[in-house]
Amino acid sequence: MPSVGRAAVFFGPGKPFEIREVPLPEIEPDAVLIKVSLANVCGSDLHFWRGDAPLRLPEDGWIFGHEMTGRVAKLGRNVKTDSLGRPLREGDRVAYTYFYPCGRCYVCLNKQPAACPAKIERPRGPSEFPHFHGAFAEYYYLRPGGALFGVPDALSDELVSPVNCALSQVIFGLQEAGLRFGGSVVIQGAGGLGVQAAAVAKDMGASTVIVVDQLPGRLELARAFGADHVINVKEVAERKERVTLVRKWTGGMGADVACDFVGFPQVIPEGIEMLRPGGAYLEIGTISRGAKVELEPATLVWGAKKIVGVIMYDAAVIPRALDFLVRNRTRFPFDRLISHKYPLEQINQAFSESEWHNRETTKISRAALVP
Missing domain, CATH: 3.90.180.10 (Medium-chain alcohol dehydrogenases, catalytic domain)
Structure with a gap:
């Protein structure tokens, strides 16, 4: 040594x-x-x-x-x-x-x-x-x-x-947010966590996976990792239009789960609006202390929506993540992540x-x- x-x-x-x-x-x-x-x-x-x-x-x-x-x-x-x-x-x-x-x-x-x-x-x-x-x-x-x-x-x-980090974090996060078989999920941000979240959601049995980002290359990668629909915020510039698309693709209800993997708090109110009544918003991305966003609490109350904050994960998730990779290594192009x-x-x-x-x-x- x-x-x-x-x-x-x-x-x-x-x-x-x-x-x-x-x-x-x-x-x-x-x-x-x-x-x-x-x-x-x-x-x-x-x-x-x-x-x-x-x-x-x-x-x-x-x-x-x-x-x-x-x-x-x-x-x-x-x-x-x-x-x-x-x-x-x-x-x-x-x-x-x-x-x-x-x-x-x-x-x-x-x-x-x-x-x-x-x-x-x-x-x-x-x-x-x-x-x-x-x-x-x-x-x-x-x-x-x-x-x-x-x-x-x-x-x-x-x-x-x-x-x-990325894979174990999204496995644990989607579990904590209560994503169920047949459910729908909106993923804000198609970076390392976001694209893997799309694959994990599909493996968990999600019927509809929607990914939102502004970079075309990332959205293309998200499709390869299981996204059913993608929204380019540069092309669909109005928040109202993006929310309308999510409701259209989720039977008019909104998503069961929406997730922040962007890391900037400005996306949070829009993600909450994309939820169905009773849905859960998973907050993982915004880690910077002091970052703030204006939020109307009544939207949570009247919509019976909840926010789930997750930092890191249980160590027991790691072997589950390894098993996920073994099962899905030919299903999704993991070799494109790095x-x-x-x-x-x-x-x-x-x-x-x-x-x-x-x-x-x-x-x-x-x-x-x-x-």
Whole structure:
């Protein structure tokens, strides 16, 4: 084992990442050191990079990123199996959590570990143990209490890397929103989460999947991932017209579930309007604190509608996501999700070319770093 590994360190919006050498930690008995194979640039990473929300960063910067997969580099002496009890060895490919519910608070004891406040951690610098806190590095340190799962041989790293965020997030979110077999769903935003949400909704038995976006390439990809209808907001410019289309395609009622995967709160009132009476609005995308939207609460009351907020997911969703990929790997074009790969040294280029906000188009569906 080497004594150091490289990491891309973030010093704040408008500043370039810097590649630094970081010491490899001593492995705790219940921890696992993972050699990162692929680390994707997620939409939430772009929020931090842009500065959409205020961040207080350590003086020595922040190693972030979370949508990743890798191989076991070193096992703590107590770790013999994955979280399903299957034998685990160094070199095995794994999917794993990047968050750590405490297991002791009221929320965890109420069997809602996905909502545990301890999972939301402050940015941590490379000088703080265990040094490798995020995906944009050669290694990731899975702390004691983290979950990890062996990866089926049938799945490539390119298919597995979105499991640890985008795919597991939408599986859990649609479950929490109550999407049922035969139901209808509106997906606002056809980025990494949105297109996979279309596929997951179809796999859950949704009869009507409608995807809304402004980029033609993303809408075309959404169709390939199961969307029955798409709405280009540049072509259907009026909100009233878009709502009318949704009602037309849902038997005049509106959708059972609508989802925000855009990440900007301006879309929320329109999504709620697209719901049927009694429908649920799934809020995942808008993570920036301080972002606000004007909302008329009476629309929720008189329509008996609800808003479901979801952050992260239960670790038990990860093996379900892997099974979903095995079953559907030839049904949907998952190989098109990661369109561009970059070495770690080109992380600044990867972020710049992944940016889509205030642009007419982007050539990237998902960028992946290869540390």
